[in-house]
Amino acid sequence: MHQQFNFLIEVLGTISFAMSGSFAAMQKRLDPFGVLIIAFVTSVGGGTVRDLLLDVPVFWMTDMLTCSLIFFTCLFSMIFKSIERNFKVTLFIFDSFGLGLFTIIGIQKGLSVGLHPLICLTLGTITGCFGGIIRDILLNRIPLIFRKEIYATACIIGGGIFLLMTKYSGWSYTLVQISTILLIVVIRTLAVKYHWQIPKFYDDGSHGEA
Amino acid sequence: MHQQFNFLIEVLGTISFAMSGSFAAMQKRLDPFGVLIIAFVTSVGGGTVRDLLLDVPVFWMTDMLTCSLIFFTCLFSMIFKSIERNFKVTLFIFDSFGLGLFTIIGIQKGLSVGLHPLICLTLGTITGCFGGIIRDILLNRIPLIFRKEIYATACIIGGGIFLLMTKYSGWSYTLVQISTILLIVVIRTLAVKYHWQIPKFYDDGSHGEA
Amino acid sequence: MHQQFNFLIEVLGTISFAMSGSFAAMQKRLDPFGVLIIAFVTSVGGGTVRDLLLDVPVFWMTDMLTCSLIFFTCLFSMIFKSIERNFKVTLFIFDSFGLGLFTIIGIQKGLSVGLHPLICLTLGTITGCFGGIIRDILLNRIPLIFRKEIYATACIIGGGIFLLMTKYSGWSYTLVQISTILLIVVIRTLAVKYHWQIPKFYDDGSHGEA
Numbered sequence: 001m002h003q004q005f006n007f008l009i010e011v012l013g014t015i016s017f018a019m020s021g022s023f024a025a026m027q028k029r030l031d032p033f034g035v036l037i038i039a040f041v042t043s044v045g046g047g048t049v050r051d052l053l054l055d056v057p058v059f060w061m062t063d064m065l066t067c068s069l070i071f072f073t074c075l076f077s078m079i080f081k082s083i084e085r086n087f088k089v090t091l092f093i094f095d096s097f098g099l100g101l102f103t104i105i106g107i108q109k110g111l112s113v114g115l116h117p118l119i120c121l122t123l124g125t126i127t128g129c130f131g132g133i134i135r136d137i138l139l140n141r142i143p144l145i146f147r148k149e150i151y152a153t154a155c156i157i158g159g160g161i162f163l164l165m166t167k168y169s170g171w172s173y174t175l176v177q178i179s180t181i182l183l184i185v186v187i188r189t190l191a192v193k194y195h196w197q198i199p200k201f202y203d204d205g206s207h208g209e210a
Numbered sequence: 211m212h213q214q215f216n217f218l219i220e221v222l223g224t225i226s227f228a229m230s231g232s233f234a235a236m237q238k239r240l241d242p243f244g245v246l247i248i249a250f251v252t253s254v255g256g257g258t259v260r261d262l263l264l265d266v267p268v269f270w271m272t273d274m275l276t277c278s279l280i281f282f283t284c285l286f287s288m289i290f291k292s293i294e295r296n297f298k299v300t301l302f303i304f305d306s307f308g309l310g311l312f313t314i315i316g317i318q319k320g321l322s323v324g325l326h327p328l329i330c331l332t333l334g335t336i337t338g339c340f341g342g343i344i345r346d347i348l349l350n351r352i353p354l355i356f357r358k359e360i361y362a363t364a365c366i367i368g369g370g371i372f373l374l375m376t377k378y379s380g381w382s383y384t385l386v387q388i389s390t391i392l393l394i395v396v397i398r399t400l401a402v403k404y405h406w407q408i409p410k411f412y413d414d415g416s417h418g419e420a
Numbered sequence: 421m422h423q424q425f426n427f428l429i430e431v432l433g434t435i436s437f438a439m440s441g442s443f444a445a446m447q448k449r450l451d452p453f454g455v456l457i458i459a460f461v462t463s464v465g466g467g468t469v470r471d472l473l474l475d476v477p478v479f480w481m482t483d484m485l486t487c488s489l490i491f492f493t494c495l496f497s498m499i500f501k502s503i504e505r506n507f508k509v510t511l512f513i514f515d516s517f518g519l520g521l522f523t524i525i526g527i528q529k530g531l532s533v534g535l536h537p538l539i540c541l542t543l544g545t546i547t548g549c550f551g552g553i554i555r556d557i558l559l560n561r562i563p564l565i566f567r568k569e570i571y572a573t574a575c576i577i578g579g580g581i582f583l584l585m586t587k588y589s590g591w592s593y594t595l596v597q598i599s600t601i602l603l604i605v606v607i608r609t610l611a612v613k614y615h616w617q618i619p620k621f622y623d624d625g626s627h628g629e630a
Contacts, residue, residue, distance in 0.1 A: 033363045040332075048263070053468070053478050058263050064326055116484055122460075133558070138343070138353060143558060153453045243573045250542075258473070268473050274536055348553070348563060 005174065009181070010105070011069065013098025017043040018070045020095055021135050022077035028139050032078060038135055039074040040067075045131035050106050050123050054113060096188045100181035103128040103155045104162055117163045124159040125152055150191035158184035215384065219391070220315070221279065223308025227253040228280045230305055231345050232287035238349050242288060248345055249284040250277075255341035260316050260333050264323060306398045310391035313338040313365045314372060327373045334369040335362055360401035368394035425594065429601070430525070431489065433518025437463040438490045440515055441555050442497035448559050452498060458555055459494040460487075465551035470526050470543050474533060516608045520601035523548035523575045524582060537583045544579040545572055570611035578604035 021042025025035040044060045051058045060066045106127030110120030129152050136143040162180040165171060171179075190196065231252025235245040254270045261268045270276045316337030320330030339362050346353040372390035375381060381389075400406065441462025445455040464480045471478045480486045526547030530540030549572050556563040582600040589596060610616065 031363070033366060037335075037362060052262055052472055053481065055265070055475070055477065057265065061263065061325060061329055064328065067328060067332070115481060118484065118487060119481055122487070125457075137347060137557060140351070140353075141560070143560075152457060153451070156453060241573070243576060247545075247572060262472055265475070267475065271473060271535060271539055274538065277538060277542070347557060350561070350563075 005178075006101070006105075009097055009101040011065075012094055013101050014043050014066055014069050015073045016094030016098045017102075017131055018073040019077050020132070022074050024135060024139060026078070026081060035078060036071070036074050038138060039077070040070050041138065042131045042135040043070050045134040046102060046106070046127040046129060047131075049130045050109065050127045053123065053126070054109060056109075056113075092189075092192070093185070096185040097181065099128045099151070099155065099188070100158060100184035103159050103184065104177055104181060107159055107162060121156065121159045121163060124162075125155045128152075128155045150188060150196055154184045154187040154191070157187060215388075216311070216315075219307055219311040221275075222304055223311050224253050224276055224279050225283045226304030226308045227312075227341055228283040229287050230342070232284050234345055234349060236288070236291060245288060246281070246284050248348060249287070250280050251348065252341045252345040253280050255344040256312060256316070256337040256339060257341075259340045260319065260337045263333065263336070264319060266319075266323075302399075302402070303395070306395040307391065309338045309361070309365065309398070310368060310394035312341075313369050313394065314387055314391060317369055317372060331366065331369045331373060334372075335365045338362075338365045360398060360406055364394045364397040364401070367397060425598075426521070426525075429517055429521040431485075432514055433521050434463050434486055434489050435493045436514030436518045437522075437551055438493040439497050440552070442494050444555060444559060446498070446501060455498060456491070456494050458558060459497070460490050461558065462551045462555040463490050465554040466522060466526070466547040466549060467551075469550045470529065470547045473543065473546070474529060476529075476533075512609075512612070513605070516605040517601065519548045519571070519575065519608070520578060520604035522551075523579050523604065524597055524601060527579055527582060541576065541579045541583060544582075545575045548572075548575045570608060570616055574604045574607040574611070577607060 018039040021039040022035050024042075025038035030038065044066065047059050103124040106124035107120045109127075110123040111117075115123070132151075133143045158180050161183060162176060165176045165180065166173070169176060228249040231249040232245050234252070235248035240248065254276065257269050313334040316334035317330045319337075320333040321327075325333070342361075343353045368390050371393060372386060375386045375390065376383070379386060438459040441459040442455050444462070445458035450458065464486065467479050523544040526544035527540045529547075530543040531537070535543070552571075553563045578600050581603060582596060585591060585596045585600065586593070591599075
């Protein structure tokens with residue numbers, strides 16, 4: 001059941017990240033191949049950077065399922081362009097679940113090769129967030145992650161609690177996993193619903209371009 | 211002859227991508243070292259990402275020819291700055307040939323390690339297009355590939371036909387190679403000449419920043 | 421003593437790059453986690469790209485010291501936000517020393533696996549400059565390196581002289597190292613003080629978007 005649970009959410013995560021990439025690209029009025037490329041990098045970007053850093057085979061290179069999922073999701077998004085409006089909440093939930101599981105997967109991959117927990121937390125954050133960062137760089141906007149939402153913050157908090165619970169809680173692994181993914185989803189949802197923001201640093205006009 | 215043909219076009223491709231990088235950088239008024247760096251990443255960027263993904267040695271690290279070619283092309287472009295105007299068509303042809311061959315080289319590298327054809331097509335597109343994408347990111351403009359030209363599209367169509375013909379046509383390998391490279395060149399040329407565009411998605415103003 | 425010297429300056433370089441990243445991120449009004457991420461990529465970006473290209477283990481993955489240094493530097497920068505104004509010169513000196521040593525470290529790593537000196541020079545430049553380039557890409561500004569300062573130029577000149585002196589000067593290794601780092605610092609300092617600029621290419625309005 002544990003494997004199947006992982007598999008299910010990974011599929012949903014891939015689909016939702018591909019959708020988020022497709023919609024962002026259509027909004028910037030790219031042509032269909034451009035949309036496909038953006039959907040692809042949004043979905044696999046984080047895991048690719050993680051695998052390059054770990055020097056393990058890049059996960060999508062031998063895995064036709066991921067590529068097919070992205071292709072059909074992208075096609076679906078282009079055909080039913082208007083779903084974005086109607087399913088905005090659904091999309092947001094998918095995206096948050098994807099973020100949660102991708103973070104946990106990144107941490108697990110790091111732990112499995114014996115890295116220090118804090119490095120694993122970094123890898124988890126990279127897996128969850130870099131796809132979106134690369135998407136925003138390609139579309140030439142300031143990575144959204146750095147602006148509006150509690151995004152990386154949810155990864156870091158959820159991942160940290162995952163690491164602590166794995167070590168100290170005595171709960172079963174699957175339970176720890178499910179709770180931390182849910183925690184990440186809840187943090188993001190509450191943050192967006194109630195406009196939580198971490199205080200930012202305001203420019204007091206005193207420094208030039210460093 | 212097959213080897214020499216590959217070699218010849220690879221040299222022309224490297225030169226033309228280095229030129230395209232140099233001119234883009236001079237247009238943005240970078241200093242000579244900036245121009246050299248942009249020429250370098252434009253020319254080797256795609257192949258570098260491909261080699262990192264495949265986990266094989268990065269091709270230019272042990273190959274002084276590529277580096278020398280880029281250096282002298284860049285020097286030449288800076289000295290004869292005005293050639294861009296006079297040789298615009300020549301440059302465009304070179305660039306298209308480079309695109310074609312780099313795409314085919316990427317596909318071949320993928321096939322040689324036994325990857326699925328669709329993954330190989332992805333690698334081919336990355337090899338052909340990522341140099342230009344990185345150039346545009348560094349120069350802070352929206353990757354041109356996503357805006358005006360049938361660029362990635364030509365890669366994907368040409369590469370797809372290359373894969374089909376390799377498997378089903380019964381033609382000699384060199385012939386398949388030459389025809390698909392020519393096909394990519396022809397698609398791009400016609401697209402630019404007759405202002406072909408793939409229909410884009412227009413923003414109907416209904417979604418905010420997703 | 422040689423090891424300790426290397427270690428000392430590497431620590432100072434890491435700290436100063438983390439500071440430069442933190443201040444740039446605070447200026448763009450990111451939240452604390454965004455600031456931490458920018459500090460991290462500024463500090464480790466160059467070395468990470470270098471290690472990926474060389475296909476050796478990425479240096480910070482097994483090195484808690486680097487990560488801790490970045491974390492505490494970032495915390496310190498956020499708390500004592502105003503130090504930037506008072507310690508601008510100090511920061512600039514640190515940054516230049518970091519640039520110098522990171523360049524030399526990159527060259528040494530390349531030489532130790534038997535690469536051609538010019539490739540090693542490229543690796544040194546990448547190690548010194550890419551952290552700052554990635555920082556500026558993430559913050560959506562044109563990489564400063566390409567605009568105002570003699571930055572890459574100092575790397576390339578200093579690195580070139582390091583390679584020549586290692587081979588021909590007959591000086592001890594540590595001495596060559598110290599002199600070239602100082603040379604890079606001096607070039608940058610004089611360049612900034614006296615507004616040295618390498619002549620740039622001005623757009624004569626004759627070319628469109630290449």
